[in-house]
Amino acid sequence: MTFTTRTPRIVAARRLQRRKDRDQTGRFLAEGPQAVRAALAAGVVLELFGTDGALTRHGDLALLAPVVSPVDEDALAALAETVQPQGLVAVCEQMDVTLGDALAKRPRLVAVAAEIRDPGNAGTVLRTADAAGASAVIFAGDAVDPYNGKCVRASAGSLFHVDVVRTGLGVVGELRNAGLQVLATSGHGADDLDSLLDDGVLDAPTAWIFGSEAHGLPREVLDAADRRVRVPIYGGAESLNLAAAAAVCLYASARAHR
Amino acid sequence: MTFTTRTPRIVAARRLQRRKDRDQTGRFLAEGPQAVRAALAAGVVLELFGTDGALTRHGDLALLAPVVSPVDEDALAALAETVQPQGLVAVCEQMDVTLGDALAKRPRLVAVAAEIRDPGNAGTVLRTADAAGASAVIFAGDAVDPYNGKCVRASAGSLFHVDVVRTGLGVVGELRNAGLQVLATSGHGADDLDSLLDDGVLDAPTAWIFGSEAHGLPREVLDAADRRVRVPIYGGAESLNLAAAAAVCLYASARAHR
Structure with missing residues (x-):
């Protein structure tokens, strides 16, 4: 039939x-x-x-x-x-796990999508995080549904490869307790990504937090993180888009973790 | 009125x-x-x-x-x-320049978008290339119109910051004559991006060639390039999307050129 x-x-x-x-x-x-x-x-x-x-x-x-x-x-x-x-x-x-379960595996690289509402962007972060070797992707705060069709498609299968977590914005403490340094991305961050890579800071297990392109990260998340990190801009662009910034940061960690 | x-x-x-x-x-x-x-x-x-x-x-x-x-x-x-x-x-x-004019400035970093038909992707490559310090972006072969509205918007102003060139696919020879090593991205490339960075290969002036996500680069372009380079995949993902791959490659060059 x-x-x-x-x-x-x-x-x-x-x-x-x-x-x-x-x-x-x-x-x-x-x-x-x-x-x-x-x-x-x-x-x-x-x-x-x-x-x-x-x-x-x-x-x-x-x-x-x-x-x-x-x-x-x-x-x-x-x-x-x-x-x-x-x-x-x-x-x-749906197969998302709790933050506790994801962190119990002692991941060395984690991506946090904080209040990211565009499903295509969220799916791309999943795909890029997976490619860079992250074992968990955390959707924090008022973020898009990871099971949104556009997010599933943009992830190109990676939704099924990593531990997906949905939780509130107050994740920084738990990430730190799990032995991860918490790096929040910000166009105005005091720390430059290349300097962190030079200085060996990225050798440590790391959770990267990415905010929405329109609004960046909420103040409380920036304040709670261990460092606020900017991707250096060498030309006339004001900033990178979310997918590009996430790729550069996650691959800098992947390079350090080799 | x-x-x-x-x-x-x-x-x-x-x-x-x-x-x-x-x-x-x-x-x-x-x-x-x-x-x-x-x-x-x-x-x-x-x-x-x-x-x-x-x-x-x-x-x-x-x-x-x-x-x-x-x-x-x-x-x-x-x-x-x-x-x-x-x-x-x-x-x-419209303000695109000839390949000759762009190369006469002896750029140290150039991005080539070969047969990229998605205007959002093309605009993102413009933005990322500009951010990484590339001074020219070349639309080669049957690529999207750089002045397409969606491309203009995705470039977030970078269309106006870099030299935009529209030309055919046979650009490799001219790029090399201008003192640029030509690196073609490919998921199956023999050279690993991190190894090239370790070995100092990326210190030299470089033109990166990116193909469409669906089809990759045409054989003739891959063959003509000096090297075929893959971005290492550390997790379960099959590949990166174009925006992410371009960001990782261009920022690896930016890092080497600091």
């Missing part, structure tokens, strides 16, 4: 495009073979929807899913948020 | 949202105070449109513009591509 847009399971799955329904059910959607593969590896797929063609093309993925449901093209288009989801959408269980 | 959506100069300016009209006229639009300020500093503003409120708030900018035309809210909204342009839109002259 092939599901259509009117099949109740499709109707229910489609509602997961809305935050309210994600929050209520603890589920979310992942689309496309890359995300589905990562979700399957993380063991969080509840049901895999696919067109006949896609399920044949990606038979290896279909074999790994606990439930596989063929859908027609219209149903797939209704579930997917992009034009080319390549025929696959999975319903997944 | 306040211009409306039907004033011929507004109608003509609005057409600059289309590439065809930008190409034909050699003009483009910049919106918002940050971009207008940078455009005025670069001496490329032909006419500044603003609401009465914005022209009062930004009187310093109005004083610098050769022609200032008050517009009503509807005309401003028609000219602007964002919801909050903050009341200002400038008609500017």
